[in-house]
Amino acid sequence: MADAEADRKRSAPPAWLLTGLRPQPAPVPWAAVVRASIALAAPLAVGFALDRPAYGALVSMGALSGVIGDTADAYRMRIINIAVPQLFGALGIMLGSFVYGTDWPAVGALAAVALVSGMMSTIGAVASVSGLLLLLNSVVAAGLPLPKPWWVAPLLLMLGGLFVLALTLLAWPLRRKLPERVSVADTYLTVADLLAAAGTDAYEKRRQAVTRSLNTSYDLILARRARYHGRSGSMARLVAQLNVVIPLVEAAPAVHVRRRPLPDSIPAAVRDLAEAVEESRTGGTEPELPAPDSPATRAVDSALRHAAAVVHNAEADAYNIDDRLGRPAALGIRIRRSTRAVLFSGTSWRYGLRLALCIGLAQALTSLISVDRSYWVALTVTFVLKPDFGSVFSRAVLRAVGTAAGLVIAAPVLAEVPIGWWDVPVMVLLAALIPALTAKGYAFQTAAITPVILLLSDLLSHRGVGLVEPRLVDSLIGCAIVLVAGYLLWPESWHTRIGHRLADAVADIADYVGCAFDPGCDGSGVTRTDQAERARSRLRIYRDLSSVRSEFQRALTEPPPVGTRAAAWLPLVVAVERIVDAATAARVRVNHGAPEPAPAEVAEIRQHLRELAERLRATEVLVGVRTELPGDEEGVLAPLRQEVAAARAIASPQP
Numbered sequence: 001m002a003d004a005e006a007d008r009k010r011s012a013p014p015a016w017l018l019t020g021l022r023p024q025p026a027p028v029p030w031a032a033v034v035r036a037s038i039a040l041a042a043p044l045a046v047g048f049a050l051d052r053p054a055y056g057a058l059v060s061m062g063a064l065s066g067v068i069g070d071t072a073d074a075y076r077m078r079i080i081n082i083a084v085p086q087l088f089g090a091l092g093i094m095l096g097s098f099v100y101g102t103d104w105p106a107v108g109a110l111a112a113v114a115l116v117s118g119m120m121s122t123i124g125a126v127a128s129v130s131g132l133l134l135l136l137n138s139v140v141a142a143g144l145p146l147p148k149p150w151w152v153a154p155l156l157l158m159l160g161g162l163f164v165l166a167l168t169l170l171a172w173p174l175r176r177k178l179p180e181r182v183s184v185a186d187t188y189l190t191v192a193d194l195l196a197a198a199g200t201d202a203y204e205k206r207r208q209a210v211t212r213s214l215n216t217s218y219d220l221i222l223a224r225r226a227r228y229h230g231r232s233g234s235m236a237r238l239v240a241q242l243n244v245v246i247p248l249v250e251a252a253p254a255v256h257v258r259r260r261p262l263p264d265s266i267p268a269a270v271r272d273l274a275e276a277v278e279e280s281r282t283g284g285t286e287p288e289l290p291a292p293d294s295p296a297t298r299a300v301d302s303a304l305r306h307a308a309a310v311v312h313n314a315e316a317d318a319y320n321i322d323d324r325l326g327r328p329a330a331l332g333i334r335i336r337r338s339t340r341a342v343l344f345s346g347t348s349w350r351y352g353l354r355l356a357l358c359i360g361l362a363q364a365l366t367s368l369i370s371v372d373r374s375y376w377v378a379l380t381v382t383f384v385l386k387p388d389f390g391s392v393f394s395r396a397v398l399r400a401v402g403t404a405a406g407l408v409i410a411a412p413v414l415a416e417v418p419i420g421w422w423d424v425p426v427m428v429l430l431a432a433l434i435p436a437l438t439a440k441g442y443a444f445q446t447a448a449i450t451p452v453i454l455l456l457s458d459l460l461s462h463r464g465v466g467l468v469e470p471r472l473v474d475s476l477i478g479c480a481i482v483l484v485a486g487y488l489l490w491p492e493s494w495h496t497r498i499g500h501r502l503a504d505a506v507a508d509i510a511d512y513v514g515c516a517f518d519p520g521c522d523g524s525g526v527t528r529t530d531q532a533e534r535a536r537s538r539l540r541i542y543r544d545l546s547s548v549r550s551e552f553q554r555a556l557t558e559p560p561p562v563g564t565r566a567a568a569w570l571p572l573v574v575a576v577e578r579i580v581d582a583a584t585a586a587r588v589r590v591n592h593g594a595p596e597p598a599p600a601e602v603a604e605i606r607q608h609l610r611e612l613a614e615r616l617r618a619t620e621v622l623v624g625v626r627t628e629l630p631g632d633e634e635g636v637l638a639p640l641r642q643e644v645a646a647a648r649a650i651a652s653p654q655p
Contacts, residue, residue, distance in 0.1 A: 021401065023440040032070070032435035039063040039164045040431035040452065044459075045424045053419065057459035058146070058153055060427070062160025064452060065089050065136075067434055069129045070168060079165065084126055086161035089133035090154035096141025097150055103367045106142050107360055110378065113138045114359035118352035122345060123338045135359070135382050143366065143375020144460050180220050181278060184242050187213040188274035191248050195300070196267040198255040204574060207581065210249055211545070217242055241277055244310045247303035253581035254296035254588040257639045262300065263290050269304060273311045284312040295592035296585070302592075350490070355385050358486045362478060376471050379453075380478025383446070385486045393487055395442060396479040402443040403475040406450025407468050413451060414458060415465040427455065498552055498569045502576060503616035505544040509579055510609035512537045513640075516587040517602045541580055548573055575647035579609075582640040589636050597637045605637065608644055 040060045047056015066082045095113060099106040113135050120131030137157065146153040190213040194206040221238060248270070255262055269287040276284055287308050292298040342348045362378040380403070384395045409430075417426055430452050437444040454467055461467075515537055552573060590596055 021398070021441070021443055023444060027439075028436050029439070032067075033432045035164070035167045036067045036431045036435050037428045039067060039160070039167055041424050041427040043160060043163070044427055045421075048421055048424070053459050054147055055152075055156055057456045058156035059160040059163070061140075061456055062086065062089065062157035063164050064160070064431075064434075064449075064456075065133050065157070066161040066164030067431070068438075068449075069133070070164065079169075080126055081129065082161060082165045082168065085130040085133045086158050088130040089137045089161070090158045092134040092137030093141045093146070093157055094150060094154045096138035096143075097146050097153060099142050100145070106367050107363045110135075110138055110142060110363045111356045111360035114382075115352040115356040118355035119342050119348045121351060122342060122348040127338070132382070135355075136379070139359075139363075139375050139378040139382055142363070143378070144457065146460070180217075180238055181280065183213075183217045183220050184238055185274045185278035187217045187242065187245060188270055188277055191245055191252075192267040192270035192274065194249070194252050195255070195262055195270060196264075198252055199259045199261045203252075203256050204577070207252070207577070214242075214245075214249070240310050241307075244303075244307040248300065248307060250584050251296065251299035251303050251588050253585035254299055255585075257582065257585045258294065258296055262297070265290060266300060266304065269308070273308060276311050282312055284308070295589040295594050298592040299588040354486050354490055355381075357489075358385055358481050361481050361485055365477065365481075374470060374474055376474035377478045377481070380475045381482055381486070384479060384482045393483065396482045396487070398441075398443040399446055400476055400479045402446025403450050404472060405443070405447035407454075407472050409447070410451035410454045411465060411468045413455060414467060419459060419462065423455065423459070427452070430455065498548060498573070499616045501544070501548045502569070502573065503613040505541060505548060506576060506579075506609055506613040506616065508537070508541050508544060509576070509583065510606045510613065512541055512580070513583050513602060513606050513609065516583055517590070517597055517599075545573070545577055545580070548576075572647060575643065579640065579643045579647055582643040586636050586640050594636045601637055601641075605641060605644055612644075612647065 040063050043059035043063060044053070044056045047053045047059070050056075065085065069081050069085050092113065095109060099109045117131035117135040120134070121128040141153065147156075187210070190206070190210045194203070194210050197203045197206040221242065265287075266289060269289060272284075272287070275281075286305060289301055289304065292301040358381045359378055362381045366374065366377055380399060384399045413426055413430075417423060430448075433448040434445070434452065437448040450471075454471065458464060458467060552569060586594075586597070
């Protein structure tokens with residue numbers, strides 16, 4: 001029996017592969033399903049009605065790009081996410097059409113576009129999607145015959161993207177303010193759950209949810225503010241409501257350290273505020289709260305009453321709340337900053353060169369070798385090797401699996417459905433699968449997109465079911481190119497970056513500790529008298545830790561030894577998060593009556609944190625660090641000192 005069980009485990013697929021093949025739990029976005037069906041099928045119907053099926057296919061291709069790029073919640077962000085990448089997609093289709101049917105010019109042009117695309121990916125989310133469409137459409141146009149003259153195809157693709165945008169904006173009059181307000185209300189709900197979990201084992205999970213919710217709310221509001229030239233009263237009020245929840249978040253660690261749960265009336269009061277924010281209610285009464293009995297509960301009481309006053313007041317910024325978002329810089333300044341950062345970033349150049357090398361090899365195989373290869377090889381490289389989309393190795397494997405599944409769907413369609421009006425209802429069904437399966441994982445998204453692209457390609461090339469087998473071979477070749485030239489040849493792909501990112505977070509925590517207990521200096525000679533700066537520093541640290549968590553999740557999908565090494569970092573990641581909570585809790589206790597710690601004790605803790613950060617930067621594995629950290633066991637910094645010692649102990653490998 002034991003031998004059979006062992007054989008079963010050995011023959012089972014590896015854990016990193018099962019992680020990608022296991023569908024993620026996510027609801028079906030029915031609005032997006034309907035929108036995708038209409039956006040991709042309607043252009044085909046118009047194309048057949050006008051006896052221009054190729055034109056309809058190009059409009060649907062543009063709509064497909066819009067559907068894939070529509071990943072935001074707030075409508076103003078969705079406009080940017082759909083419209084801006086369409087401009088780069090049109091540029092890509094134009095560049096690719098100029099080198100269609102050529103050999104070396106096509107190789108050089110697509111490699112250059114890949115370099116730019118890869119470097120753009122390091123700027124941000126919108127730039128990443130824009131770079132993807134720039135390269136994607138260049139590859140397609142270099143491999144498929146497109147209608148003449150040269151401006152027709154770019155115009156039709158942009159028309160498809162605008163069609164998706166128009167469908168998206170149909171609900172704007174009814175929901176234009178909903179995403180931002182709902183997001184802020186959701187932040188209040190997560191804070192209520194955090195306070196309810198204080199003193200219990202569920203606290204860590206709730207704190208991570210609060211960090212994600214705060215990041216999302218601030219990002220949504222920042223994107224909306226970027227569209228305003230002046231100050232918006234409703235936006236200022238939302239910013240004020242979001243800002244005043246920060247003191248509640250900062251008070252939570254102090255309560256958690258006590259290991260005594262709060263009365264149920266306190267989380268309930270925060271949930272009432274969440275409801276008031278979502279419904280935009282004003283004029284409510286002050287919450288009835290139990291009398292505080294410690295510095296920690298006094299901090300919660302003070303923060304909660306202040307938050308209630310701001311939420312219930314109809315005037316924006318009634319308490320002159322500091323706007324932590326700040327006025328965004330002018331568009332030209334942001335473009336210059338981003339360009340300068342990309343051009344002088346070693347990471348940006350490495351991403352771009354890696355993508356350019358793989359695209360050059362794929363296009364060389366297509367253009368220079370006299371075998372029946374197609375644009376699908378470079379297309380596979382484009383999707384797999386987007387450097388900001390996660391693990392290259394696992395994406396290559398999942399791409400092959402997803403493509404095979406997509407071809408199983410596409411084969412009977414191409415074999416049995418003749419080109420004509422029957423393509424319209426078929427596209428309605430196939431397009432609906434894209435948003436429905438995208439949330440399930442990368443392999444599922446690939447399986448949904450593959451038959452749609454093949455159906456549109458057939459309308460342009462008229463090859464029918466003959467497309468299926470070559471496309472599978474092309475996908476496997478593209479994945480092989482990525483694994484060799486985009487993964488094995490780049491040693492940085494074999495290592496996790498968790499340690500380096502965690503070291504940066506620990507160094508920032510050391511500065512935060514100095515800022516929290518030495519109001520005159522942040523450790524670098526910069527004077528700070530503004531309490532809001534402490535909140536900004538803490539939020540920045542939690543964003544850093546969120547980035548560490550993302551890198552940790554990415555590394556877990558890598559094959560051994562990277563994945564197994566990544567798993568070893570999890571306890572230290574949690575320990576560092578607890579250090580931030582302990583530092584914040586100590587500061588809150590001092591604010592509400594606890595004695596200030598001795599400067600020498602603060603300096604010693606900072607020194608230990610810097611030492612830990614330096615050791616983490618020096619190696620890719622956990623390292624030994626001195627763990628003795630004596631001090632006043634009754635002082636306000638005792639919990640912080642214990643958490644720092646615990647983190648250093650975790651960082652030391654066990655014998």
